[in-house]
Amino acid sequence: MSTVTIDAKNLHYTPLNQRIRQEVEKGAKEIVINNVLGQRFIGDGLRGDGVTITVNGVPGGDLAMFMSGPTIIVHGNADHAPGNTMDKGMVVIHGSAGDAVAHSMGGGRIYVRDNIGYRGGIHMKRYLEKRPVLVVGGSARAFLGESMAGGIIIVLGLNGARPFAEQGVGSGIHGGEIFVRGPVDDLCLGNGSRQAPVTDEQKEMIRPIIEDFARSFGIDPASLLASEYTRIAATSARPFASKYT
Amino acid sequence: MSIGSIPLRYKVSIDPEQCMLCGRCVDNCSYGVYRMEGDKIRINSRNCVACHRCTAFCPRDAISIHEKPTDYRSHPVWTRKIRENIFNQAKTGKIILAGMGNALPWPMIFDRLVLDACQVTNPSIDPLREPMELRTYLGKKPASLTLLESKKGDVELLTKLTPNLQIETPIMIGHMSYGAISLPAQQALARAVSRTGTFMGTGEGGLHESLYPYQKNIIVQVASGRFGVDINYLERGAAIEIKIGQGAKPGIGGHLPGEKICADVACTRMIPEGSDAISPTPHHDIYSIEDLKQLVRSLKEATEWKKPVFVKIAAVHNVAAIAAGVARSSADAVVIDGFRGGTGAAPVVFRDHVGIPIEAAIASVDAKLRSQGIRNEVSVIASGGIRQSADVAKIICLGADAVYIGTAALVAMGCRVCGTCNRGVCAWGIATQKPELTQRLDPETNAVQVENLIHGWTLELAELMGAAGINSIESLRGNRDRLRGYMLDEGLLNVLDVKTIGA
Amino acid sequence: MPAKEQELNRAIRLAYGSAMMNGPFAICVANENSLVGFTDRIKLRPLVSAEHGDRLYISSEEAAIRRIDPDIGNVTMPKAGEPVIGRVIA
Numbered sequence: 001m002s003t004v005t006i007d008a009k010n011l012h013y014t015p016l017n018q019r020i021r022q023e024v025e026k027g028a029k030e031i032v033i034n035n036v037l038g039q040r041f042i043g044d045g046l047r048g049d050g051v052t053i054t055v056n057g058v059p060g061g062d063l064a065m066f067m068s069g070p071t072i073i074v075h076g077n078a079d080h081a082p083g084n085t086m087d088k089g090m091v092v093i094h095g096s097a098g099d100a101v102a103h104s105m106g107g108g109r110i111y112v113r114d115n116i117g118y119r120g121g122i123h124m125k126r127y128l129e130k131r132p133v134l135v136v137g138g139s140a141r142a143f144l145g146e147s148m149a150g151g152i153i154i155v156l157g158l159n160g161a162r163p164f165a166e167q168g169v170g171s172g173i174h175g176g177e178i179f180v181r182g183p184v185d186d187l188c189l190g191n192g193s194r195q196a197p198v199t200d201e202q203k204e205m206i207r208p209i210i211e212d213f214a215r216s217f218g219i220d221p222a223s224l225l226a227s228e229y230t231r232i233a234a235t236s237a238r239p240f241a242s243k244y245t
Numbered sequence: 246m247s248i249g250s251i252p253l254r255y256k257v258s259i260d261p262e263q264c265m266l267c268g269r270c271v272d273n274c275s276y277g278v279y280r281m282e283g284d285k286i287r288i289n290s291r292n293c294v295a296c297h298r299c300t301a302f303c304p305r306d307a308i309s310i311h312e313k314p315t316d317y318r319s320h321p322v323w324t325r326k327i328r329e330n331i332f333n334q335a336k337t338g339k340i341i342l343a344g345m346g347n348a349l350p351w352p353m354i355f356d357r358l359v360l361d362a363c364q365v366t367n368p369s370i371d372p373l374r375e376p377m378e379l380r381t382y383l384g385k386k387p388a389s390l391t392l393l394e395s396k397k398g399d400v401e402l403l404t405k406l407t408p409n410l411q412i413e414t415p416i417m418i419g420h421m422s423y424g425a426i427s428l429p430a431q432q433a434l435a436r437a438v439s440r441t442g443t444f445m446g447t448g449e450g451g452l453h454e455s456l457y458p459y460q461k462n463i464i465v466q467v468a469s470g471r472f473g474v475d476i477n478y479l480e481r482g483a484a485i486e487i488k489i490g491q492g493a494k495p496g497i498g499g500h501l502p503g504e505k506i507c508a509d510v511a512c513t514r515m516i517p518e519g520s521d522a523i524s525p526t527p528h529h530d531i532y533s534i535e536d537l538k539q540l541v542r543s544l545k546e547a548t549e550w551k552k553p554v555f556v557k558i559a560a561v562h563n564v565a566a567i568a569a570g571v572a573r574s575s576a577d578a579v580v581i582d583g584f585r586g587g588t589g590a591a592p593v594v595f596r597d598h599v600g601i602p603i604e605a606a607i608a609s610v611d612a613k614l615r616s617q618g619i620r621n622e623v624s625v626i627a628s629g630g631i632r633q634s635a636d637v638a639k640i641i642c643l644g645a646d647a648v649y650i651g652t653a654a655l656v657a658m659g660c661r662v663c664g665t666c667n668r669g670v671c672a673w674g675i676a677t678q679k680p681e682l683t684q685r686l687d688p689e690t691n692a693v694q695v696e697n698l699i700h701g702w703t704l705e706l707a708e709l710m711g712a713a714g715i716n717s718i719e720s721l722r723g724n725r726d727r728l729r730g731y732m733l734d735e736g737l738l739n740v741l742d743v744k745t746i747g748a
Numbered sequence: 749m750p751a752k753e754q755e756l757n758r759a760i761r762l763a764y765g766s767a768m769m770n771g772p773f774a775i776c777v778a779n780e781n782s783l784v785g786f787t788d789r790i791k792l793r794p795l796v797s798a799e800h801g802d803r804l805y806i807s808s809e810e811a812a813i814r815r816i817d818p819d820i821g822n823v824t825m826p827k828a829g830e831p832v833i834g835r836v837i838a
Contacts, residue, residue, distance in 0.1 A: 368792065370790070382761075387763045389763065390763050406755075716789075716790065719765035720770045723766070
């Protein structure tokens with residue numbers, strides 16, 4: 001089946017999503033949506049392994065929310081919470097994204113070429129083999145990995161950006177790992193998190209992820225793989241245990 | 246004596262099945278309840294004050310203490326206490342004295358106020374994840390700031406700030422003098438406050454030299470008796486507090502019976518050993534509100550205007566007007582002690598019947614100062630029956646900047662509130678000067694206990710604030726809208742400036 | 749933070765702390781010659797700003813700005829609690 005093209009100009013998100021679902025049901029594997037400008041919930045709750053949707057323009061909030069299977073590629077900036085409670089699949093953003101990226105994500109991958117906003121990866125969770133991954137090429141703002149319960153976040157600080165220089169990274173983290181390329185100031189750490197230089201074993205674990213990220217954006221991974229990384233993780237799986245009697 | 250003996254207050258019994266005759270009850274009771282006679286422990290229940298030292302140390306839970314073992318004919322008007330007070334005065338012809346705070350069942354306003362939380366329209370903030378700002382500054386605040394911006398863009402602060410105390414939690418430990426309580430008790434409190442970043446008060450007993458290492462966290466009190474007050478004392482305090490009155494006995498001065506004035510207490514207070522330490526009713530150099538300004542300024546001059554000066558008053562009927570006067574006297578904070586405030590010794594008639602509750606006092610003081618545009622001139626510190634973190638949250642909502650706790654800190658050290666502090670035989674080593682009793686109180690373990698209390702309440706306060714969608718304590722202060730009155734009458738709701746539930 | 753700046757910040761907190769705003773918000777205020785936009789201190793709400801030539805745009809969503817001006821340059825996210833201020837210079 002050939003590529004399906006949808007013109008989203010002046011189209012409300014409900015008829016847009018209905019159209020996408022219809023095409024997926026009919027067997028489409030490649031869908032291109034043009035003139036996207038602010039439509040929210042694109043790919044919301046969508047299933048379909050092997051389906052790739054290309055979004056040209058600036059989608060609105062909650063892109064790929066509850067999505068379970070497809071791949072969405074965005075040529076433009078994403079807005080609030082792309083990958084919100086996403087379960088399976090892939091989101092690749094050739095641009096930046098807003099706050100709460102990958103909020104409550106339970107599986108799948110999100111790659112953001114440039115920067116993300118506040119509370120990235122908040123409440124990401126892992127269960128058995130379902131392990132969510134968020135990779136950010138540029139920088140992330142405060143409260144990265146807030147209340148993280150599982151999964152992996154990597155921030156690379158490409159093009160001279162400081163990957164993380166605000167407050168509260170891993171605030172309330174009780175599972176999962178955050179990898180920042182370069183050093184992280186102790187003052188930046190959130191409640192319940194601790195930092196350590198990455199071990200060789202851990203570096204090996206994230207290597208294929210960094211390589212895949214680099215491939216998605218046509219970047220040479222060599223310098224990324226050669227760099228030093230800081231790993232931020234929980235001091236305890238039970239951050240509330242010491243509070244209650 | 247035609248009245249005869251009055252019934253036992255408590256009946257103490259030992260379960261012979263459980264008792265292992267270790268004798269710890271005999272060793273620990275300082276009131277003379279237990280006596281070892283051969284292989285039997287003899288009990289004199291009449292001496293018991295229910296301080297629980299014996300039950301706390303019995304390894305077998307063998308001891309039972311029952312209150313009011315003998316019933317009077319019950320009567321709502323001629324209560325047991327009323328009858329027994331009359332017996333006492335018929336026998337002695339004197340003023341009845343007791344320790345601790347108000348013991349009458351006046352309705353508790355705190356227990357008729359509920360706090361708010363956020364739902365949907367405003368999200369809650371999780372204190373585990375987001376920073377909660379409980380740091381409080383006590384002292385005079387500028388009405389406005391004047392800044393100068395240079396051509397380069399540098400900003401310079403022109404307004405001179407008056408010294409403030411910085412506390413990391415709005416909970417401080419109130420003034421309990423060395424004399425009223427033991428030295429190890431004060432040492433425990435001093436360690437606790439220096440570790441939690443807050444302050445304690447010396448009370449009117451002076452500052453013992455073993456506390457000098459903690460002076461950065463100690464507020465020195467200047468009371469009407471001027472006990473232990475000299476320039477060395479004033480210079481050591483982080484702040485100075487003028488005590489005009491206290492909630493347990495508004496209108497009268499401090500009272501420390503001679504039994505509690507041992508050599509060391511006498512030395513610290515600079516009075517003769519064994520003599521009663523009575524503080525005069527007023528400061529004899531302050532007979533009016535204008536004179537208060539003189540005393541405040543004299544203390545500031547003595548300490549080169551480097552230290553905040555607080556003024557402590559009892560909560561009485563026109564406390565709002567008095568506080569407004571204090572705010573204009575150059576003082577940096579007004580401490581208001583409500584009618585439930587504790588004491589080592591006070592006439593029961595004052596303790597139970599004079600003064601007003603702290604909730605109403607703080608609400609009216611805060612409202613009055615704001616209406617006169619001078620709320621920034623003084624911080625407002627509340628005390629008198631603060632029992633738990635919910636009380637702290639509520640009193641801050643009613644307008645207080647911070648609280649002093651007294652009784653609660655002693656309970657954290659083991660005090661059971663038996664109310665016999667004035668007798669000076671406290672089995673816990675708290676309200677006594679007898680060496681065999683004070684040595685029971687280890688300053689380090691008790692410091693940790695008090696620290697734990699402050700820490701636990703501070704965590705709860707942070708949770709309450711987060712649930713209300715607030716992350717800085719300034720936004721809780723005076724925020725009447727986060728309270729609702731549950732079965733409070735309209736008049737009181739107006740004074741508190743709080744709406745009723747459902748409104 | 750250098751000592752002088754600490755003192756200034758402490759003074760501001762002391763004097764004006766009771767006026768702190770709580771809860772989630774992103775606010776935009778304008779008059780005939782200035783425009784100010786800012787969010788709450790913990791960034792509960794979104795705010796973005798962009799410039800194009802002599803124009804400054806502030807919005808909660810980038811798409812809204814692009815609807816008016818498809819050729820805006822860099823879109824930035826102001827720091828939590830820090831205002832974006834634009835003035836008309838005659």
